[in-house]
Amino acid sequence: MKRIEEQTYYEILEVSPNATAKEIQRAYERAKETFHADSLAIYSLFSEEETNKIQAAIEEAYHVLMDEVSRKSYDQSHLRNHVGEKRQIPFGAQGIPRERRDSLSFTDLSINTGEVTYDGKILKQIRERVGIELKTISAETKISIKILEWIEEETLEKLPPLVYLKGFLRGYAQSLDLDPQKVVDGYLQLFKEEKGK
Amino acid sequence: MGQAQNDNHKMIWTIGGGKGGSGKSFITANIGICLSKLGVRVILIDADLGGANLHTFLGISPPALSLSDFIKKRVSYLHEVLIPTAIPNLQLLTGAQDLLNAADAKSVQKRKLLRSIQRLEGDYILVDLGGGNSLSVLDFFLMSDGGILVVTPEPTSIENTYRFLKSAFYRRLRQSVSSHPVKTLIDEALDRKNEMGIQNPHDLIRAVKRISEEDAKRIEAEVETFHPNLILNQVRSKKDIEIGFSIRSACQKYFGIHLHYLGYVVYDQEVCHSIRRRKPLVLENARSRAAQCVTEIATKLANPQQISLPFQ
Numbered sequence: 001m002k003r004i005e006e007q008t009y010y011e012i013l014e015v016s017p018n019a020t021a022k023e024i025q026r027a028y029e030r031a032k033e034t035f036h037a038d039s040l041a042i043y044s045l046f047s048e049e050e051t052n053k054i055q056a057a058i059e060e061a062y063h064v065l066m067d068e069v070s071r072k073s074y075d076q077s078h079l080r081n082h083v084g085e086k087r088q089i090p091f092g093a094q095g096i097p098r099e100r101r102d103s104l105s106f107t108d109l110s111i112n113t114g115e116v117t118y119d120g121k122i123l124k125q126i127r128e129r130v131g132i133e134l135k136t137i138s139a140e141t142k143i144s145i146k147i148l149e150w151i152e153e154e155t156l157e158k159l160p161p162l163v164y165l166k167g168f169l170r171g172y173a174q175s176l177d178l179d180p181q182k183v184v185d186g187y188l189q190l191f192k193e194e195k196g197k
Numbered sequence: 198m199g200q201a202q203n204d205n206h207k208m209i210w211t212i213g214g215g216k217g218g219s220g221k222s223f224i225t226a227n228i229g230i231c232l233s234k235l236g237v238r239v240i241l242i243d244a245d246l247g248g249a250n251l252h253t254f255l256g257i258s259p260p261a262l263s264l265s266d267f268i269k270k271r272v273s274y275l276h277e278v279l280i281p282t283a284i285p286n287l288q289l290l291t292g293a294q295d296l297l298n299a300a301d302a303k304s305v306q307k308r309k310l311l312r313s314i315q316r317l318e319g320d321y322i323l324v325d326l327g328g329g330n331s332l333s334v335l336d337f338f339l340m341s342d343g344g345i346l347v348v349t350p351e352p353t354s355i356e357n358t359y360r361f362l363k364s365a366f367y368r369r370l371r372q373s374v375s376s377h378p379v380k381t382l383i384d385e386a387l388d389r390k391n392e393m394g395i396q397n398p399h400d401l402i403r404a405v406k407r408i409s410e411e412d413a414k415r416i417e418a419e420v421e422t423f424h425p426n427l428i429l430n431q432v433r434s435k436k437d438i439e440i441g442f443s444i445r446s447a448c449q450k451y452f453g454i455h456l457h458y459l460g461y462v463v464y465d466q467e468v469c470h471s472i473r474r475r476k477p478l479v480l481e482n483a484r485s486r487a488a489q490c491v492t493e494i495a496t497k498l499a500n501p502q503q504i505s506l507p508f509q
Contacts, residue, residue, distance in 0.1 A: 001420045001453035003399045014446060034443035035450075041443030044356040045451050047396060054450060 004054055008078060009061035017075070021066060022130040026177040028062040066129050118178070118186030120154035126176055127152075141171035148172065151187070156194055207315060210498065211338045213326030214346035214361040219354050220430040221245070221347045223468065224491065225325040226254035227479045231495030232321050233286035234479075240279065240319040243291045244337065245327025252289060255282055256475040263292025267313075275313040284480070288319070307333060311340055321498070330361055335368045345426045345459065348444070350437040355444070363387065366398070366423065366452055373419045374412040379405050398452050423454045428494060429461040437461075460494040462487050 002011070010017050013027040034041055035054045042051065064070045127137070134152075138145045147168060150158045159165050166184050173183035212225045225241060233239040243251035252259055262278040272278055280289040314322060324341065326334050338344045344365070348358040364387065371383045382404055386395040395401050398420070406413040429441040441458040448456040465487035471478040479488045 001399070001402065001417050004450065014449075030439075030442070031446070033439070034446050039443065040350060040352060040355060041440050042447045043352045043359075045359050045447055050397065050451075 004057050007057070009065050009074065012057050012061040013065065015065075019065075020130075022132070022177060024062070024065050025126060025130050028058065028066075029177070029179065031058045117189060118173075118183040119190055120152045120187070123172065123176075123183070123187075124152040126178070130176060132175065137172060137175045140175050141168070143168050143171055154190055156190060162188070162191075207320060207322065208343065208498075208501070209314065209322045209324065209341045210343045210345055211324045211326050211341040212345045212347060213329070213334060213338050214344075214348065214358045216354055216357040217328040219328070219347050219349045220462070220468075221327060222251050222254050222325050223472065223478075224347055224428060224430065224462065224494075225323050226251055227477055227488070227491045228495045228498065229287060229321075229323050230255075230284055230477050230479050231492050232323075232499055233284055235495075235499050236286065237320040237499065238286050238288075238318065240288045240290060240317055240322045242314070242322060242324040243289070244334075245325050245329070249291060249327075251325050252280075252291060253475060254472065255284070255287075255289060255477060257282060257289070260289065260291050264290060264310075265292045276317055279317070284477075290317075304336070307336055307340070311337075328357070330364055332368070335361075335365050338365055339369050339372070343426055345428060347428045347430055349431045350429060350433075350440050358444075362425065362448070362452070365425070366454070369423060370398075370401075370416050370419055373415045374405075374409075376409045376412050378408050379412045382408065420453050423452075424457055425454070426457045426459045428459050431464040432461045433464045459497060460490060462490040462494070 004012065008017075010019070013019075013024060013031055015023055015027045019027070032055075033039065035051060035058060037048075037051055046054070064074050127134075134145050134148045137143070137148060147160065149155075151165075151168065151172060160168070166188075169184045169187050170180040173180040212221045222243075222245060229239045229241045241251055241255070243249045245251070257280070260280040262272070262280065264275075264278060266272050267275050267278050275290075278290060278292075280291070282289055324337065326337060346358050346362065348354050367383050367387050371380050374380060374383070382393070382395075383401065385391045385393065386401045386404075389396060393404055395404055402413055402416055405416055427441055427444060429438065429444075432438050432440075438461050441461055445456045445458050448454050463486045465485055467482050467485040468478055468487050471481045474481065478485060479491055482488055483492070
């Protein structure tokens with residue numbers, strides 16, 4: 001029975017140590033949903049402090065495991081430490097050496113609080129992290145590569161009418177195992193912001 | 198859980214937790230019928246303190262004989278108070294709530310009843326515990342081979358389920374330790390405002406270690422083997438279905454236990470219709486969506502290797 005501080009990043013996200021980037025992304029989305037402050041599933045079970053602690057652990061696990069270099073280094077140290085007796089797996093700001101945190105190129109996705117807003121940049125980063133090429137999504141969804149590029153580049157003026165765009169965004173989201181509704185809602189915010197300018 | 202296991206592989210399942218109205222009796226009755234249709238002998242036991250009406254879900258009148266007749270020695274053997282139903286392989290025992298409700302229901306009596314139940318000729322025994330949270334109900338839940346929690350995707354139901362689970366969890370830990378101070382510590386830990394600052398099972402184990410290393414190890418061993426099951430009832434969307442998985446994750450993080458998500462039953466008007474007509478859904482409308490969900494869960498129970506058994 002391990003406290004959250006003692007769990008490995010894999011245990012925190014409930015994935016196997018061999019999990020692919022896509023599986024980690026999916027597990028992260030699920031964990032965020034589960035341990036969100038307003039989540040029905042944890043209602044009355046945890047204190048606010050406990051929930052915050054778990055949320056921080058999930059973020060930490062996600063950031064390390066989604067960065068190839070950090071994950072490799074974590075795996076090495078984790079495997080090495082497992083030879084010995086019980087080991088406390090560090091998490092939290094103090095747990096990861098400063099230089100490694102700084103080297104994370106994933107900081108744009110650092111979502112310490114609140115929900116992710118899926119704009120083009122975020123979608124592109126997630127896609128690249130899970131290692132899926134645009135042509136694969138295009139083949140799966142029958143959406144032209146050009147439109148997928150415009151979605152990622154946020155070339156709003158060239159994008160098709162909203163009624164079609166929503167369908168394309170859903171298809172894109174499903175290819176990456178993201179919540180289609182959240183991706184549509186997040187992306188459409190861009191149009192509202194554009195109008196507001 | 199698991200103390201009820203016996204040589205002839207009889208399985209005793211208890212259905213409890215949540216709150217009144219979450220569908221425990223509906224699920225107990227219909228799972229029982231599904232199992233009996235698979236050709237195994239099934240006994241349903243009504244131990245709902247809040248309102249024993251399992252017979253209504255089976256479409257039969259309030260039975261004349263009950264467990265009280267056995268306890269008060271009006272009949273010699275427990276099997277004499279079993280009520281046959283129109284469904285082959287399915288029998289009903291009512292009145293178990295009388296014992297669970299009795300203030301003087303001692304542990305010895307409960308164990309005696311459990312032994313009598315174990316001797317009944319059946320392959321599957323399903324006990325509807327209702328929404329109660331008393332010590333007797335918790336003991337029955339823990340003494341069975343498998344405890345099933347029925348919860349609906351609503352805050353009230355989830356809150357009550359966690360309350361029940363916490364009580365059952367701490368009671369199980371209490372039963373596993375020998376030292377009196379540790380037992381007292383566990384009793385106090387149930388109250389979140391306790392003076393020792395114990396907020397969760399992890400804090401408790403740390404506090405127990407300070408008193409008895411041996412008891413702390415026992416507790417950790419108990420946690421490893423505590424595997425309650427969950428059925429999510431009245432789900433209306435994919436998101437609702439996901440809540441079952443989320444509850445499983447939450448239990449893993451909070452209690453350190455593996456809760457098995459046995460399945461879900463969709464919200465279906467046919468359920469209300471079948472209850473009003475006093476005709477069990479899986480017989481009346483086996484092709485309805487809810488009936489199909491229940492059948493799927495019953496199939497899992499009939500093939501325990503599909504579930505994270507053993508419970509012992």
